[in-house]
Amino acid sequence: MKIFNLLDNESAKYLQLAESVKTNIRKGNLLPGDTLPSVKTLSDDLHLNRHTIMKAFAELIAEAWVESKQRVGYKVGANIPIEGSLKQLKSHDKQTKFKFRLIRSGTSIDSPPATQYEYNFSGGQPDLFKFPFKEFKQHMSATLTRPNLEQLSYGEIMGVPELRLQVKTYLRQSRAITNREVIITNGSQEALFIIAQLLLQEGDQVAVEALGYPPAMAVFNNAGADLVAIKQDQLGIIPTDLEQKIQNGSIRLIYLTPLHQYPTTVTLPIARRMAVYQLAVKYRIPIIEDDYDHEFHYRCQPLAPMASNDPQQLVIYLSTFSKIMFPGARVGILAVNKTLAKAVAEYRMIISHKGNALMQLALAKWMKEKGFERHLKRMTRTYMARREHAIKCLEQYNLFEFTCPDGGMALWVKLKNTSINTSKLAAMARHKGIYIQHEKQYQTVPQCNRNHYLRMSFASMPESKFSDGLSILVNLINTKAEVLA
Numbered sequence: 001m002k003i004f005n006l007l008d009n010e011s012a013k014y015l016q017l018a019e020s021v022k023t024n025i026r027k028g029n030l031l032p033g034d035t036l037p038s039v040k041t042l043s044d045d046l047h048l049n050r051h052t053i054m055k056a057f058a059e060l061i062a063e064a065w066v067e068s069k070q071r072v073g074y075k076v077g078a079n080i081p082i083e084g085s086l087k088q089l090k091s092h093d094k095q096t097k098f099k100f101r102l103i104r105s106g107t108s109i110d111s112p113p114a115t116q117y118e119y120n121f122s123g124g125q126p127d128l129f130k131f132p133f134k135e136f137k138q139h140m141s142a143t144l145t146r147p148n149l150e151q152l153s154y155g156e157i158m159g160v161p162e163l164r165l166q167v168k169t170y171l172r173q174s175r176a177i178t179n180r181e182v183i184i185t186n187g188s189q190e191a192l193f194i195i196a197q198l199l200l201q202e203g204d205q206v207a208v209e210a211l212g213y214p215p216a217m218a219v220f221n222n223a224g225a226d227l228v229a230i231k232q233d234q235l236g237i238i239p240t241d242l243e244q245k246i247q248n249g250s251i252r253l254i255y256l257t258p259l260h261q262y263p264t265t266v267t268l269p270i271a272r273r274m275a276v277y278q279l280a281v282k283y284r285i286p287i288i289e290d291d292y293d294h295e296f297h298y299r300c301q302p303l304a305p306m307a308s309n310d311p312q313q314l315v316i317y318l319s320t321f322s323k324i325m326f327p328g329a330r331v332g333i334l335a336v337n338k339t340l341a342k343a344v345a346e347y348r349m350i351i352s353h354k355g356n357a358l359m360q361l362a363l364a365k366w367m368k369e370k371g372f373e374r375h376l377k378r379m380t381r382t383y384m385a386r387r388e389h390a391i392k393c394l395e396q397y398n399l400f401e402f403t404c405p406d407g408g409m410a411l412w413v414k415l416k417n418t419s420i421n422t423s424k425l426a427a428m429a430r431h432k433g434i435y436i437q438h439e440k441q442y443q444t445v446p447q448c449n450r451n452h453y454l455r456m457s458f459a460s461m462p463e464s465k466f467s468d469g470l471s472i473l474v475n476l477i478n479t480k481a482e483v484l485a
């Protein structure tokens with residue numbers, strides 16, 4: 001039987017042969033004690049010099065894969081622990097069952113991602129076709145041409161100093177956030193995860209908006225906490241409801257998206273922000289402020305984050321480059337006080353040592369040379385035009401109700417025909433190549449009878465695609481209303 005093959009790579013032939021022997025042992029094709037073909041046979045089969053075969057065997061003997069027996073030849077080593085393990089597995093035809101520790105994420109990774117649909121209305125995704133990859137490549141290339149070997153090694157857990165400096169300056173100039181340590185994380189999701197692990201215990205409660213961002217909810221659940229939904233109206237969360245729930249429970253953390261409430265896009269007014277902050281001070285509860293798309297505000301200057309006026313240092317500020325660049329960049333921002341920053345860095349060390357230094361260095365250069373700022377201006381103009389277009393399109397049909405948001409990347413749209421179940425509509429739309437999210441997906445605590453809203457991104461697609469996708473959706477609403485009830 002001819003089971004050895006050369007691997008057809010660039011390594012020396014004897015190493016290729018040795019690797020092939022190892023692979024056959026690992027797979028269980030050869031068991032301990034099995035005799036290997038003679039040097040002559042292998043030399044004839046593989047058209048290799050005998051010397052090369054002997055060298056391969058010498059290598060295998062040195063690593064104890066093979067033993068040499070006088071007058072018998074070469075045999076697979078008797079003490080290889082891999083010993084037929086795969087064969088045994090096959091015979092029982094079983095998969096190892098792992099015991100999982102607490103996992104209460106509730107998220108599924110089975111369905112195809114939004115980007116695989118022809119019409120991607122997924123709220124909050126940037127238009128990746130508009131990213132200046134060529135320009136960014138120059139900064140990547142410069143980073144690789146003159147690599148800073150120290151930065152490409154371990155250390156600098158909080159992010160490369162160049163990027164932390166750029167981000168610090170950016171936060172100060174654009175959001176009035178000062179006096180904080182900036183940590184660059186692998187997306188803001190990693191920052192959320194670490195904060196939840198550091199601050200929450202099993203059985204703690206986290207106050208969240210009644211409609212919220214599912215990955216954040218998953219993080220809190222995963223840390224063992226229970227969610228307490230705070231009522232919200234057309235202005236955002238209601239502080240009196242928050243106070244009542246603080247008094248009646250064991251809330252240890254408040255999670256908010258004050259600038260563009262996720263998913264409703266409403267901006268929490270100053271008076272409510274102050275009321276929430278005062279509650280946080282009174283009951284000593286930290287607030288996570290997730291400022292995920294601060295840049296995209298169109299009607300006026302966005303309100304400064306709560307973190308910009310936080311004398312008690314209770315606000316844990318999060319932001320991300322996922323919207324400005326692309327989610328795969330995995331660059332998130334955490335701005336917190338020194339003590340928390342140290343604890344986060346220590347925890348992060350356990351998870352992943354550090355972030356992607358190459359990406360961070362290239363991004364720092366891009367920011368320093370103002371490419372980032374130019375891109376931001378371009379995209380703000382683009383998204384503003386797309387928002388206008390989306391509004392006009394929706395207004396054409398007498399099917400929807402919505403408030404025009406001051407910013408963000410999506411619209412929160414109510415179907416006038418409230419007998420239509422938007423979960424069913426979203427499911428049916430998928431068969432037509434449309435990815436769209438519905439109210440039920442955002443309910444932090446399920447509310448059975450409410451399912452009237454859709455979240456429609458206007459940012460991720462050009463105007464013509466939005467119109468086409470919407471007309472397919474409208475057709476479904478008009479023709480399938482009965483099935484969708």
Ligand SMILES: Cc1ncc(COP(=O)(O)O)c(C=O)c1O
Binds near residue numbers: 190290320321322
């Ligand atoms: C509310 C909210 N927070 C954070 C993020 C970004 O997360 P990340 O930085 O992990 O990509 C998003 C992205 O959709 C979001 O909607």
